Amino acid sequence: MALPENPSAERLAVGLMSGTSADGIDAALVRIEGAGAEVSVTLLASDTLRYTPSVRQRLQGCMGPEAGNVREMTLLDAYMGELFAHAVMHICKKGSVDPQAISAVGSHGQTLFHHPESIQYPGFSVSSTLQIGSPAIIAQRTGITVVSGFRRRDMAAGGQGAPLAPYLDYILYHHRSRSRIALNIGGIANITALPAGAGPGEIMAFDTGPGNALLDLAAYHFSGGKKTYDVDGAMALGGRVQAPLLQALEEHPFLRKAPPKSADKDEFGPLFLDGILARFPSLASPDVMATIAAFTVRSVATAILEFCVQRARYEEIIVSGGGAKNPLLMEGLQEAFPKLTISASDDYGIPSGAKEAVLMAVLADATLHGWPSNVPAATGANASVILGDITPGAGFFEKE
């Protein structure tokens, strides 16, 4: 195989992520050193290649349970493979690296369907996930060994196939003597709790509840559809937290569920918000915004206090995702945890927007070395497994 004979030696890898929003491909080129979950990762280049409207339309036509048909899916699998191969060549060029110098491409693939719950079929109960983007095409076009299908192997081991990010959180943030929490505030917020000195098998990761989802919905609502999010928290300016509304929001049953748990975006969607707001028709919009921000912070704080602090004294919360740019949330967090350092993940060398693509590169590198990379405590898998399928590139068998 084309891997360095010394597994700790420096190598280059490319990661590709294409999220369920189907807006484009995030690509990252990284340098990796070291072994196992103790590797160190340096980002050399990253970029987002946005899908054209026609690509997005094709993809969306194959998303959702009743969507798609085998012909369209089969051809799209090849087409997405071509686009992913293009993204690999693009990021190599941007990073001024010869593709032949890359040891692995990790490709998440475009998810068309994800079904983590088991369904009874004759003789077997099954759960599964479908990502397209032919790794054979990526390997053939780029000459680089490709690893793909990460989620499917975790699910084969009884896991939910998600989240995969805690493995990278561990690599980036674990510390011998400092206990840290990595908090990602996307539409939904999730945390990875990293007690000082804990191994990758001892970390905890789960969704805490809403991230930006409710704030964005409310911004859209109060701006009459003009704003998709509250820039710099301006719409909440001067607003005051309204205790009855906050209490109503906090009745959401998700907050009391024990981890591991994952929230569907719909659980904190328009139906939930409209239902609650209907009970408080006379509140001013800044007050509602401020209260939703407080609720968002509170759901994170509750998760940390209820499920994490029993195991370690945390010193730092490292925030990533769009929410890290919202002063209302960042200040709220600091107020909720006055003794903790609240920092931004960008300070740790991997910009928030590149994180998932970096994760894919790191997972591919782990697989090619035979290192398991799921986090069973996060996915619910019954075993630590080597993730993904390996599609050999030109150099894969060179050293045999």
Place this chain on the structure above:
Amino acid sequence: MALPENPSAERLAVGLMSGTSADGIDAALVRIEGAGAEVSVTLLASDTLRYTPSVRQRLQGCMGPEAGNVREMTLLDAYMGELFAHAVMHICKKGSVDPQAISAVGSHGQTLFHHPESIQYPGFSVSSTLQIGSPAIIAQRTGITVVSGFRRRDMAAGGQGAPLAPYLDYILYHHRSRSRIALNIGGIANITALPAGAGPGEIMAFDTGPGNALLDLAAYHFSGGKKTYDVDGAMALGGRVQAPLLQALEEHPFLRKAPPKSADKDEFGPLFLDGILARFPSLASPDVMATIAAFTVRSVATAILEFCVQRARYEEIIVSGGGAKNPLLMEGLQEAFPKLTISASDDYGIPSGAKEAVLMAVLADATLHGWPSNVPAATGANASVILGDITPGAGFFEKE
């Protein structure tokens, strides 16, 4: 990796084939020795696990261009993975071999759609193929390294993804000093021409036209639906070849096409046969049967005489597939080539019914050793490539 340090050393592999007829899984356990296309293969156990009607129904619901949806396909992918894993364990038990002693499982997967022709998408022309049956589940349940997705990689290299069988024909039948033709008579007939001393890159393989397809259709027709094929050629007994009908059949344009070529079953289907027979309404059924048998033989003979004999003096035709059991075809072949030895593939140690499963085991073994195994002259690929995706089993990284 768990491969023997000496690549020629003896190892065990399992192959799984599930054909487009969706009637079951053919499983084979083989012992392989040697290296590259010079390996020798011994069949240790083989079996067919038939699908239940409910499985067949589910599969058929996802076959054909407009069929299926992503939910059903995603779940079926996992379900078929479970069935394939079961088939692996079954064939190991039947062969009295501990699964831990198996170095590779080659899984063809259940084809839902195969689209070898290129279609223009924005920026790229694409062709693709879709086989389901999660290799992650097979690897996780059996602990054995799985290789799958063979056709997709040949197509990524510009090939049609088919036929793959010529690689096994080469392994089983190539000879330093004897030129041989391997003839498989399934619904469609195909040949692999193996000139004496030729390397795997110098063989030729293509479909010759009808195999049993037309004979079976006619048997069904003349028996009023009671027979699906003409047992021992009895329905043609006493029949005489009718020259005008034979000539009409031979006008089929497929026979004159230059190889590489592949025939769709529909090209020699009911529409073709009914159209021709309507022109000869008064012929007795034994005469029609005899003439169709003669046409079938003639299409094979034409292929050999037009496209093969220029390159070598063939001495032997080795026949496999259901047609090898039809005395009418076998005698017809002997008459067409009086100086050649006509033998049955079973004499070479691999029963006809197990051949495709054996092929999958041999392809998986080749991939794990880094040996290319497509036959570009047969598939039209622009390169010799290492086929498939590797899903690591428990032992894959042991020897690194």
